[in-house]
Amino acid sequence: MTFVQALVLALLQGTSELFPVSSLGHTILVPALLQWRNIDRSSPGFLAFVVVLHLGTAIALVVFYWREWVAIVRAVVASIVRGRLSNERNERTGWLLVVATIPVGILGVIFEHPVRRLFGSPAPAATFLILNGLMMFGGEALRRMQHRAAARPDKPIERLSFPAALFVGLAQGLALLPGISRSGSSMVAGVLCDLDHEDAARFSFLLATPVIGAAALLEMPKLFAPEAHVVLIQALVGGLVAGIAAYCSVAFLTRYFRSNDLRPFGWYCIVVGAVCLALARKGVIT
Amino acid sequence: MLLAVVFFILGILYGLGTINFFTESGPGHAHHVSHLVICWVLALLCLIWARFQTAPRR
Numbered sequence: 019m020t021f022v023q024a025l026v027l028a029l030l031q032g033t034s035e036l037f038p039v040s041s042l043g044h045t046i047l048v049p050a051l052l053q054w055r056n057i058d059r060s061s062p063g064f065l066a067f068v069v070v071l072h073l074g075t076a077i078a079l080v081v082f083y084w085r086e087w088v089a090i091v092r093a094v095v096a097s098i099v100r101g102r103l104s105n106e107r108n109e110r111t112g113w114l115l116v117v118a119t120i121p122v123g124i125l126g127v128i129f130e131h132p133v134r135r136l137f138g139s140p141a142p143a144a145t146f147l148i149l150n151g152l153m154m155f156g157g158e159a160l161r162r163m164q165h166r167a168a169a170r171p172d173k174p175i176e177r178l179s180f181p182a183a184l185f186v187g188l189a190q191g192l193a194l195l196p197g198i199s200r201s202g203s204s205m206v207a208g209v210l211c212d213l214d215h216e217d218a219a220r221f222s223f224l225l226a227t228p229v230i231g232a233a234a235l236l237e238m239p240k241l242f243a244p245e246a247h248v249v250l251i252q253a254l255v256g257g258l259v260a261g262i263a264a265y266c267s268v269a270f271l272t273r274y275f276r277s278n279d280l281r282p283f284g285w286y287c288i289v290v291g292a293v294c295l296a297l298a299r300k301g302v303i304t
Numbered sequence: 305m306l307l308a309v310v311f312f313i314l315g316i317l318y319g320l321g322t323i324n325f326f327t328e329s330g331p332g333h334a335h336h337v338s339h340l341v342i343c344w345v346l347a348l349l350c351l352i353w354a355r356f357q358t359a360p361r362r
Contacts (some may be wrong), residue, residue: 098355101356103356116349120346120349123345124342127339236337236338252321299307
């Protein structure tokens, strides 16, 4: 892997991890489109590189939301010490995040490797990217129908029920499929549970921190593989670039979702997915 | 509490490689470690849940 390739992949990971466009799908499709045949995605060096990119992204999220995380962790620890749940905003948000993290943790541990082996090539990734776009359009349409039919007001994150948090967590599990976005699926689930777009995005990004961080920490041993040192500099610079890209992305998206919805990303996924699927079927990308 | 003990023991069994449900065959030691970790996290959550059920009410 060259230095330029490492930088492009880092930028791609940091950005697409938080934009609802599937980072996993993009890290399969973009190298295939650019004909980067020198990258062996299963080599210990590349796996170590990916671990550092994820760590960079998780650290960026912690930095962006550090005040909220401090308040949430304090409130959750206080509730454990007290032995009682209350409706305090940070405490409830913390426990909702715990509940939503459980399904994705279990699904990830059980299905991640088989799913990537089955679908980790451009054609399935492009197909799932199209489905990701359709899911966002479907989610937005359902939300409008719900609001039109029942005139339901949006509610803040802390008013979410625990079953609703579980639903968001299960939806996030769909992102094991390359092409389905983690933030996209959790945001669609969030808006269907009556969160507005801004709160759905915030819940999704808060939820991303333990998921991405834990995945990176579990894969940490790969950093110490003898072959990993070959890409040490690329990995360190890549982690920094991914972190900066993730920070800028989350800063942009939190503003964007104050007054916009998921449909532009839906269009992007459908168009890019359709082009890549056509190229894959013609054998241009493999 | 019982569930916490079950998950804790399951975690140990995954760590030792004694059980292989939902794991990949072959040289997947790191994969077993992730099963161990998730089992112990679930055990911890069960303990916290038990604490919420049994803590004295004021």
